[in-house]
Amino acid sequence: MIPDKEKFKAAEGGTPAWQRKEGKSESGGLNKKGIASYRRANPGSKLSMAVTTKPSKLKPGSKSANRRKSFCARMSGMKKRLTSAKTARDPNSRINKSLRKWNC
Incomplete structure (x- = not known):
C-alpha cells in the first residue's frame, strides 16, 4: 500500500x-x-x-540552421544506435516525434 x-x-x-x-x-x-x-x-x-521552421525558410549557416542541423545529426545517431528496432519503427515514439518536429 x-x-x-x-x-x-x-x-x-x-x-x-x-x-x-x-x-x-x-x-x-x-x-x-x-x-x-x-x-x-x-x-x-x-x-x-525547438527550431520548427522549415529548412527551406532558414538562412543557410544561420544560428537556427546550424542548431537544427546539429540536433538532427545527434538524434538520428541516437535513433540508429540507442533505440530498439521496435522504437525506431514506431511513429509515436518520443524520438520519432521530436525528429519530425525538427524537420529531420
Missing part, C-alpha cells in the same frame, strides 16, 4: 514538469512549461525551444 504522502508527491511538484507529461509536447520535445521547469532545475542552462 502506498502512503498518501508518496501517492500525491508528483502532483504537488515532487518531480519537475519537464520529466512529467504536462511538460512534454504531444508533437515531441518539451513545451514552454517543460522548458521553464528545466531552467529552474538547472540554473545557467541554455535550453531553448
Whole structure:
C-alpha cells in the first residue's frame, strides 16, 4: 500500500514538469512549461525551444540552421544506435516525434 504522502508527491511538484507529461509536447520535445521547469532545475542552462521552421525558410549557416542541423545529426545517431528496432519503427515514439518536429 502506498502512503498518501508518496501517492500525491508528483502532483504537488515532487518531480519537475519537464520529466512529467504536462511538460512534454504531444508533437515531441518539451513545451514552454517543460522548458521553464528545466531552467529552474538547472540554473545557467541554455535550453531553448525547438527550431520548427522549415529548412527551406532558414538562412543557410544561420544560428537556427546550424542548431537544427546539429540536433538532427545527434538524434538520428541516437535513433540508429540507442533505440530498439521496435522504437525506431514506431511513429509515436518520443524520438520519432521530436525528429519530425525538427524537420529531420
